[in-house]
Amino acid sequence: MAEDIAKLRDYLNRVTVDLRKTRKRLQEAEDRASQPIAIVGMDCRFAGGASSPDALWELLEQGRDAIGPFPTDRGWDLERLFDTASGRGGTTSIREGGFLDDVAGFDAEFFGISPREALAMEPQQRLLLETSWGALEHAGIDPSTLDGVRGGVFVGRNYHEYGAPMEHAPDSVEGHLVTGSVASVASGRIAYSLGLSGPAISVDTACSTSLVALHLAVRSLRSGESDMALAGGATVMYTPGTFVEFDRQGALAPDGRCKAFASGANGMGMAEGVGVLVLERLSDARRKGHRVLAVVRGTAVNQDGASNGLTAPSGPAQQRVIQAALADAGLTASDVDTVEAHGTGTALGDPVEARALLATYGKRPKDRPLWLGSVKSNIGHTQAAAGVAGVIKLVQALRHERLPKTLHADEPSPHVDWSAGTIRLLTEHADWPRSDDRVRRASVSGFGISGTNAHVVLEEAPLDDVEPADGEEGAAPLLWPLSAKSPRALAAQAAGLAEHLQARPELRPRDVAGALATTRTAFAHRAAVVGEGRDDLLSGLAAVADGRTARHLVRGTASSTAGGGRTAFLFSGQGSQRPG
Template sequence: MGDDIAVVGIDCLFPRAHGVDAYWELLLGSGDAIGEVPPDRWDPAAHPDVARGGFADGIDGFDHAFFAVPPREAAAMDPHQRLLLPSVWRAIEDSGTSPSALSGSDTGVFVGVMGGEWGRLTLSGQHRPTPQLGAGSSAGMIANRVSYHLDLHGPSLAVDTACSSSLVAVHLAVQALRTEECSTAVAAGVNLVLSPTLGLVYQQLGLAAPDGRCKPFAADADGIGRADGVGVVVLRRLRDALAEGSRVYAVIRGSAVNQDGRSNGVTAPSRWSQQKVLATAYQRAGVTPDRVRFVEAHGTGTVLGDAIECAALGAVHGVPRDEPCAIGSVKGNLGHTEGAAGIAGLIKTALALHHRVVPTSRHADRENPRLRLAERGLRLIKSPLRLPRGETVAGVSSFGMGGTNAHVVLASAPAPHRSGRVPSAAGVFTVTADSAEGLRRNLLAQAGAVAGRGRAVSALCWSSNRAKTGLPYRYATTARDAEELAGTLRRDAERPARDAVRPSAAPVVGFLFTGQGSTYPGMTAGLYRDLPAYRRHLDEADAALAPHTGRSLTELLLAGDERVTGARLAQPALFAVEYALSQTLTELGVRPAAVLGHSVGEYAAAVTAGALGLADAAALVA
């Protein structure tokens, strides 16, 4: 486990699948994302042979103000950069971390991207070059933009190995985590079909599918259909993720990258190199091929590519085994997302391990008999594959047109540690945004996301405070269940924003310590049980008071004893609680610029300010 890498955050944008939930629904429904080229890409009448493919909606949208990018610079930016930035932001939030919390950290960014259509379109003779276009069209800047805008100081690089680019980026991210070059890594792939050029190249090479569809391992497979795609995963060392209680989608056990070398053509695949990269990845993962339950194959749907890949898969996985190794390819749903193809397959596999079901591989019902799958110990996923309890091992392949191959070995996540805590009945749900209108939109979006959950919202509240926070316009509300929370969010979203002024600096915090009259039996007992920091500070105050009170105030509080409200014990108990609360908040980063106390609260305020030590204050209070 020491070298294992956890997938802790995911975000994606694929044709007809905006977001992780939509992507999973598309896969489960064996959906088809192929359609006509949008009119804002190119004139389909001018190139009718490449007029179909997988095209994502809204690739021209970008919230430049959110990322503090001037409008002129945003307009010159490659849309690969514009789409990747918000996707990385969402993936980091999905990992349970606020993007602002990574500012200044050694977080690395590794992005797979293929080609440079935006540069060809904007820096040709038709346009006058500008500094903004120069920076906006650089492939390397795709990764550097993310590091710059999120203030990430780890490795930052774009990877172009053609179709295997994003899986090679994952491999490099895994290596950087294992050598402790970074503590968190963002691995991504991004691909946008901006012109017909590469499709025409595929056509001349005899690789383009006339209907724009990839049909992996099918009898009617006839070539590649191009597609858009953005995929991001956030990776951490498994031991770190488990120590912090992070949700783990899947675990990366090992990976490998190699090259065909001088084979039977620079653009032709090599069975022997594919076999070798598979075997090396399994060896590094400490896994024998007979344990691999399913493989997300490269599966382009070309006659030559499918034949060579199945021969390589069979040579490695077709060892004596109880049941065949299942194979499939997401390209049957999306098309070939090229530079993002590897990350599309990796995300599909991580979600399959997380949900314990592998979706049907589209076009698998028309299996190509010439591939001799059964003879090779392989089978296509023709219906959803339910995964048994316990660890499941899977592989993901991605092969570049120039011969750079990658394979990643994943396993299902270990069972989460049960803390024994009883979830709180209520919580504080927070929403932040970069503008007043943005806050209103976020309230409506969150209302739709939480509606219908019908359960306690403590986990949602926890993640909202940990991950989706730090922007200047802020909202908070308490809630006991999802329906109540959704209703409150919708109601407040309709209220006009009054005095919505963007703060110019961090908020100034003051602590007010109340006096006698606020004590009650069992006060903060739940906090004492749930929060180690508070428990430590209350025990510290109790120990300081015990020589003077002759008893443990903590025991009385936990027991809900009525005597805690009596004159003799109310003031020491209140002081202990106020001291523990202020020390806990300070430890969590809420540091007061000023303190004020009323009555016995003055003692806790004096200790917080450093004017009195704990021992002296305890003696005076008692």
């Protein structure tokens, strides 16, 4: 009997230990499945000269309208295209949109791409390649060091009509048309150029594309499939066909502007753009010392299903995707302060979206309303890049502690019962300060014409990841190293950096020195500017830009031949001869 009791006790002890191990493994799996994902870098191009996240924020802070005339550098027959009276086929009454400048401008040599191949590459692919590189540098990651890294690439684009059909293409681009135009290469080329070995997936769910790409990137990071990821989307309209088709359907605003949730909403304003985010698990970002811009807490994707029309939005489906994203984040609706809405300004879509938001986010205290905005009011509906544009806007709003106003929305839509919940349109800028007792959070919505919906929940960076306050500059000389792939590119980089610093006088010279030395790729053509203050350093940049010599400027070219360099010895002495 005693022996049986001992065996039973031993068995129960083993079972208890096994249960504890199982519980621990389950908890670890749950933690991995819901772990926060850090946004550590961003880059973008949008209309109105918004060629970086900071330039986009400046546009939003100033309340500027980026919509303008049709481009004249794409070979469009504008005289035949515009027709306001007869309704001839192939014409449109719309004369404005949100267009990118110089979509043909691409530094093919920088990426080791021949002129013939570059010509065959559709601009969306080029823009995604450029902004992926820029986003990595914004994250403080040298793109040339990523060969073999398990990095995922999840990017999307919409249009597939660049250039002539393959069978009619000129001899000058034959052999490059497949890789230059098929959607899969948009992600594959980025992975190839950087040497990334994680999944490379191209996405097209229309207007929800970049949020779906972000959702896939988050899932890949949480599962351990990727150790870092790029996510985003691009849209370039190669022909005016989008305007012709949507105008014929009556879906476009006559003035080309999105008036989200406003009484004057009368259709979409079509636009172009590109945006890319660099993502890491929050724990990895902290371990690597990367600056955390914001955190992705939750994401969700679903489909309208059998709604009242193939392209018609579904309110119930939108409610479900919002609820799923909040559940993925482990949050309630009252934890979110603001929503960057899809908000295209259509008579059908906006009321459906507003009612879904009221049903999910609207039940909250009267003194803490949900702020509702749409970046489309400034830059237009950028389609595959619309979701990432909203994410970049909110990340910048978190950093600047301010929510920019939505244009053209002074009077809320009368087709929505706004009294059904506590939601307010951002008709003016609103302060959004960091607080000790409340974490700031925001959400972004995207709804595709095919019925694919996406919702993303963002959160401010943890307090210990916030950039430190400015301190006193030391008196020691500083060195600003520059490098590029050609003398012309080196001069352009110096000019661009000088322009950036002139516009941002609050940037500390020592921080600029650290960023240039540790977060940029070292190319063969180099210059080093040395100075004891901002004026010395800026004058050195001007000399590099103009091709002049200066007493505090050194130029040189690094040898690219293995073993071909020369050895130098530095006898630094003792004491104060060598500061630092």
